Amino acid sequence: MNAPADLIFFAVAGLTVAAAVLVAILPNILYSAVALLFSFAGVAGLYVFLSADFLAATQMLVYVGGILVLVLFAVFLSNRISGAKIGNPTHFRLPAALICLVLFGVLSYTAVSTPFAVKASGYLPTTADIGELLMTRYLLPFEVASVLLLAALIGAALVSRPERGAPEAGDMEEGK
Amino acid sequence: MEALAISLIKAVPFLGAVPVWAVALVLMVAVAAVVLAFALTFEGVGSLVLRKVAGDIQVRIGPNRVGPNGVLQFLADGVKLILKEDLTPASADRPLFKMAPYFVFVGSFAGFVVVPFGVGLIAADLNIGVYYVMAVSSLVVIGILLAGWSSNNKWALLGGMRGAAQIISYEIPVGLALIPAVMIAGSLSLQDIVRSQGGLWGIFGWNLFHNPFTFFSFFLYFTAAQAETNQTPFDLPEAESELVSGYNVEYSGIRFGYFFLAEFGDMFVVAALTTALFLGGWNIPFFHAETLPWIWGNLLSLGVFLGKAFTIVLIMMWVRWTLPRIRVDQLMRLSWKYLIPLTFFNLLGVSLWLLVFNGKGIPAMIASLFG
Numbered sequence: 001m002n003a004p005a006d007l008i009f010f011a012v013a014g015l016t017v018a019a020a021v022l023v024a025i026l027p028n029i030l031y032s033a034v035a036l037l038f039s040f041a042g043v044a045g046l047y048v049f050l051s052a053d054f055l056a057a058t059q060m061l062v063y064v065g066g067i068l069v070l071v072l073f074a075v076f077l078s079n080r081i082s083g084a085k086i087g088n089p090t091h092f093r094l095p096a097a098l099i100c101l102v103l104f105g106v107l108s109y110t111a112v113s114t115p116f117a118v119k120a121s122g123y124l125p126t127t128a129d130i131g132e133l134l135m136t137r138y139l140l141p142f143e144v145a146s147v148l149l150l151a152a153l154i155g156a157a158l159v160s161r162p163e164r165g166a167p168e169a170g171d172m173e174e175g176k
Numbered sequence: 177m178e179a180l181a182i183s184l185i186k187a188v189p190f191l192g193a194v195p196v197w198a199v200a201l202v203l204m205v206a207v208a209a210v211v212l213a214f215a216l217t218f219e220g221v222g223s224l225v226l227r228k229v230a231g232d233i234q235v236r237i238g239p240n241r242v243g244p245n246g247v248l249q250f251l252a253d254g255v256k257l258i259l260k261e262d263l264t265p266a267s268a269d270r271p272l273f274k275m276a277p278y279f280v281f282v283g284s285f286a287g288f289v290v291v292p293f294g295v296g297l298i299a300a301d302l303n304i305g306v307y308y309v310m311a312v313s314s315l316v317v318i319g320i321l322l323a324g325w326s327s328n329n330k331w332a333l334l335g336g337m338r339g340a341a342q343i344i345s346y347e348i349p350v351g352l353a354l355i356p357a358v359m360i361a362g363s364l365s366l367q368d369i370v371r372s373q374g375g376l377w378g379i380f381g382w383n384l385f386h387n388p389f390t391f392f393s394f395f396l397y398f399t400a401a402q403a404e405t406n407q408t409p410f411d412l413p414e415a416e417s418e419l420v421s422g423y424n425v426e427y428s429g430i431r432f433g434y435f436f437l438a439e440f441g442d443m444f445v446v447a448a449l450t451t452a453l454f455l456g457g458w459n460i461p462f463f464h465a466e467t468l469p470w471i472w473g474n475l476l477s478l479g480v481f482l483g484k485a486f487t488i489v490l491i492m493m494w495v496r497w498t499l500p501r502i503r504v505d506q507l508m509r510l511s512w513k514y515l516i517p518l519t520f521f522n523l524l525g526v527s528l529w530l531l532v533f534n535g536k537g538i539p540a541m542i543a544s545l546f547g
Contacts, residue, residue: 004197030272037318053304057311065314069340072321125303127364
């Protein structure tokens with residue numbers, strides 16, 4: 001149909017897949033993280049192609065602004081500055097390959113067997129509908145997810161908090 | 177953009193043979209170039225104004241050598257940044273070191289895309305405008321973290337970590353303080369939000385005066401945004417006196433220039449969002465900008481918008497040179513213990529107000545008393 005749109009689609013899809021491959025094979029974990037950034041951005045681009053603008057922005061906000069920053073923080077805090085040379089390919093090759101194969105099977109079976117609703121309509125705003133569905137039909141899953149996240153948050157605060165009576169406790173009360 | 181391209185093809189006869197997408201592509205590139213030119217000009221002139229304001233506030237003259245009164249200083253700075261050698265420290269991580277400034281600049285510049293400059297002057301009126309700005313600004317965090325780490329320098333790493341922690345913490349109050357304006361307009365599109373503050377009310381249509389909670393949330397947003405853009409008193413990632421210059425300490429030449437430009441770009445985006453969300457955007461007091469002839473409506477509304485936005489920028493600079501820098505723990509306490517609870521309380525207040533008074537603001541109620 002529309003030649004340039006197809007070209008851009010293949011470029012975005014190619015970027016997503018190539019970046020994902022790089023995540024798996026790069027020797028340095030930080031390079032993997034940067035490749036992951038491009039993969040996330042590519043997925044956001046694919047959402048734009050499906051005219052799911054809200055989802056695309058959420059993809060950037062949650063995955064790039066949240067998950068990826070957490071990954072980087074974890075690497076910075078857990079290694080020496082020069083110690084980020086641990087890459088993905090060095091560990092657990094066989095189990096990883098097995099898991100990937102199973103996952104690929106499941107995903108491709110789902111993709112092939114699902115009757116997708118093909119809609120040829122143009123671009124429509126989705127934000128209001130998403131909000132309404134979250135507040136009506138999917139209210140329970142939405143609330144359950146938020147309770148789960150809250151529990152995780154409280155757990156993290158408990159784990160990272162110093163023991164009572166430890167030297168830092170006084171400092172914490174002073175707000176230092 | 178497509179509609180504009182089609183109307184252009186119809187208006188100009190010799191374009192008939194050109195496919196629509198080609199015209200649309202050229203138009204997109206042209207619009208992007210115009211916005212980029214505006215952004216770069218603002219960032220250059222902004223740096224000069226910042227130094228002049230600093231000079232005034234600190235009772236000294238400021239730059240006064242290049243051109244009359246030093247007004248050409250920013251051009252000299254720009255030429256200097258472009259011509260200087262772009263050094264990479266020997267022990268730095270080369271690819272990441274080279275890449276980081278681009279993330280920061282792209283994250284900052286992408287915000288300009290949805291800035292509503294006038295009635296019809298907006299690069300792309302996305303219907304998720306506000307949300308989009310929040311989303312693309314997350315690239316800045318990645319860039320700052322990578323710049324700090326890849327420099328392989330203690331100060332840079334500390335600055336990068338501080339910057340990222342600060343931006344993440346303050347993203348929450350910024351987002352929550354924006355929501356009242358979104359709720360009143362019932363849309364995330366910046367043009368819709370600006371239009372919802374229009375009409376013949378003059379300044380009383382502004383979201384700022386809609387109800388007490390929106391008035392308060394303007395100040396919450398301004399404070400949190402000041403912190404999110406790393407301005408003094410929240411400029412801990414740069415903190416010259418302790419971290420030398422923070423995450424950008426190892427950068428030189430044009431790569432340093434990218435950080436510099438991004439900082440001023442962020443400043444303008446924050447000022448533009450403040451204007452659009454709380455101060456009526458491009459609405460001209462006592463006129464319907466949309467009913468004026470196209471060219472006058474756009475010119476006037478552009479002038480009104482830029483006037484408001486530049487005033488906000490000046491206030492940001494004023495704050496920047498007036499208040500001392502706060503400590504890291506104070507910074508985190510301000511965000512997590514004060515700003516976030518206050519913005520939540522405020523959000524609840526605005527929601528209740530809209531529910532109880534059926535979406536009417538105080539000025540509208542007073543006006544309805546007098547018929």
